[in-house]
Amino acid sequence: MPWDMPRFRNWIAVAKVHVLVEKAMAAGLAPLQLKLPHYDILANVYRFSGLTQQELADRMLVGRSNLSMLLPELERRGLVKRVPDSEDRRVRRLSLTAEGRMLTLRALKVQVQVIENMMAALSAAECEALGDYMRRVGHHMLANPLSADSAV
Amino acid sequence: MPWDMPRFRNWIAVAKVHVLVEKAMAAGLAPLQLKLPHYDILANVYRFSGLTQQELADRMLVGRSNLSMLLPELERRGLVKRVPDSEDRRVRRLSLTAEGRMLTLRALKVQVQVIENMMAALSAAECEALGDYMRRVGHHMLANPLSADSAV
DNA sequence: TTGATTTTGTTCAAGGCTGAACAATATAGT
DNA sequence: ACTATATTGTTCAGCCTTGAACAAAATCAA
Numbered sequence: 001m002p003w004d005m006p007r008f009r010n011w012i013a014v015a016k017v018h019v020l021v022e023k024a025m026a027a028g029l030a031p032l033q034l035k036l037p038h039y040d041i042l043a044n045v046y047r048f049s050g051l052t053q054q055e056l057a058d059r060m061l062v063g064r065s066n067l068s069m070l071l072p073e074l075e076r077r078g079l080v081k082r083v084p085d086s087e088d089r090r091v092r093r094l095s096l097t098a099e100g101r102m103l104t105l106r107a108l109k110v111q112v113q114v115i116e117n118m119m120a121a122l123s124a125a126e127c128e129a130l131g132d133y134m135r136r137v138g139h140h141m142l143a144n145p146l147s148a149d150s151a152v
Numbered sequence: 153m154p155w156d157m158p159r160f161r162n163w164i165a166v167a168k169v170h171v172l173v174e175k176a177m178a179a180g181l182a183p184l185q186l187k188l189p190h191y192d193i194l195a196n197v198y199r200f201s202g203l204t205q206q207e208l209a210d211r212m213l214v215g216r217s218n219l220s221m222l223l224p225e226l227e228r229r230g231l232v233k234r235v236p237d238s239e240d241r242r243v244r245r246l247s248l249t250a251e252g253r254m255l256t257l258r259a260l261k262v263q264v265q266v267i268e269n270m271m272a273a274l275s276a277a278e279c280e281a282l283g284d285y286m287r288r289v290g291h292h293m294l295a296n297p298l299s300a301d302s303a304v
Numbered sequence: 305t306t307g308a309t310t311t312t313g314t315t316c317a318a319g320g321c322t323g324a325a326c327a328a329t330a331t332a333g334t
Numbered sequence: 335a336c337t338a339t340a341t342t343g344t345t346c347a348g349c350c351t352t353g354a355a356c357a358a359a360a361t362c363a364a
Contacts, residue, residue, distance in 0.1 A: 002260050003199060007271045010283030011173070017286050018170045019213045020293045021163070026322095028298060037350065047155060054312060061171045066351050068314050090312040090359050108154050114298060119159045121292035126285055131162025133274055133282050134169050140273035141172045146180060146266060178352095189320065206342060218321050220344050242329050242342040 021114060028110035032103060037062075037070055039111075042096065042104040045080060049095045052085070056094060079103060173266060180262035184255060189214075189222055191263075194248065194256040197232060201247045204237070208246060231255060 002008045022036060029039055044059050045051065053071065057064040071094070074080040079100035085091035096104060119127050154160045174188060181191055196211050197203065205223065209216040223246070226232040231252035237243035248256060271279050 001199075002264050005264070006276075006283065007267055007279055008264065010279055010286070011267045011270070013283050013286035013290060014166065015170065015173075016213070017290045017293070018167065020290060021167075023213070024293070024298055035350080047153075052312080061168070061175070062350095063352060064313065065315080065353075069350075088312085088360070092313075112154050112157070112160060115159055115163045117296060117298055118163070118289055118293055120296075121289045122285055124158075126281075127159055127162055129278075129281060130285050131158065131165050133278055134162070134165035137270055137273045138165060138169045138172060141169070141176070141270055144269060144272075146176055146269055187320080204342080214320095215322060216343065217323075217345080221320075240330070240342085244343075 017118070021118060024114045024117075025111060028114055029107055032107055032110070034103070034107055037066075038074060039104075039107045041067070041070060041074060042079065042100060043108065043111075045094045045096055046101060046104045046108075050093050052091050052093060053082075054091075074100070169270070173270060176266045176269075177263060180266055181259055184259055184262070186255070186259055189218075190226060191256075191259045193219070193222060193226060194231065194252060195260060195263075197246045197248055198253060198256045198260075202245050204243050204245060205234075206243075226252070 003012070025036055025039075029036065034042075040060055041056065044056055048055070048059070051059075053067050054064055057067050060067075071080060071082060075082055078097055081095050081097060082092040083095070085093055122130065155164070177188055177191075181188065186194075192212055193208065196208055200207070200211070203211075205216055205219050209219050212219075223232060223234060227234055230249055233247050233249060234244040235247070237245055274282065
């Protein structure tokens with residue numbers, strides 16, 4: 001059976017850690033009145049100020065309709081600004097307000113803490129190897145998507 | 153900034169791969185008229201036939217209310233059976249129908265394919281190391297949850 | 305210049321997920 | 335035997351995510 005196969009089990013281990021990290025993040029962000037998707041937006045906009053909604057959706061690997069639902073809430077809370085582009089009237093460019101930046105820094109501390117707690121189980125070399133493997137896997141998957149007719 | 157820190161970036165790489173795998177899985181399961189959560193249920197019930205809804209929720213790391221929403225749909229499709237326990241009248245035990253088992257085997261092939269495609273970027277030793285790291289990290293996180301007052 | 309195509313963001317409906325509240329049932333303690 | 339507490343599964347409201355459809359705007363091709 002698949003779950004007897006090493007590769008399968010190794011991936012299940014990865015998936016389980018991912019769930020644990022998301023739960024830890026959710027718990028850590030709750031005092032800041034932030035949900036994970038909101039934080040994801042804030043962190044990306046902090047880091048790439050001025051990006052468009054489509055660019056943000058690409059980075060977060062979500063649909064742009066999702067952002068059309070989430071962004072107005074962050075805007076209403078005074079954390080994000082959406083400004084029409086000077087050249088392309090379809091486009092809105094995103095940036096954080098001063099309050100948004102402050103909140104993002106606090107939330108980043110939460111994320112760093114969760115990640116540090118997690119990685120405490122690994123040596124520096126192991127952690128680095130993990131990152132190497134995952135980056136390589138990510139590139140491989142983007143370069144070699146499974147075709148739709150090859151599954152079943 | 154956090155994204156300049158190796159550990160942070162290494163985790164981001166893991167998170168990104170997780171998203172890519174979920175998207176590949178979703179695409180691969182679509183022809184079977186299955187969503188990821190449904191497949192997750194089927195695979196777990198296939199493997200641990202007779203488990204309770206609470207046990208399934210624990211394994212899947214989701215709330216039992218979620219399963220109360222999802223299971224009736226799988227039952228309605230004739231894939232899952234929910235049988236009252238012989239001793240504890242609160243409990244329902246889950247098993248797959250013959251059709252449910254067949255569909256699960258087909259879906260497992262999809263998952264194996266996605267995982268094989270993914271792991272093709274790694275040597276066998278690297279893949280094994282990845283699993284070791286993640287299992288260790290998982291145990292560490294379960295043993296050392298962040299306290300609620302330590303984040304902010 | 306014009307028409308076709310693509311891109312961007314919004315709206316919509318559907319569905320998955322959470323956590324609280326609840327009822328029924330089991331277990332624990334006195 | 336009785337009361338208190340815990341457990342199991344369901345319902346509910348709220349919210350995140352998807353994909354389709356749409357309008358406005360930009361780009362492309364002839």
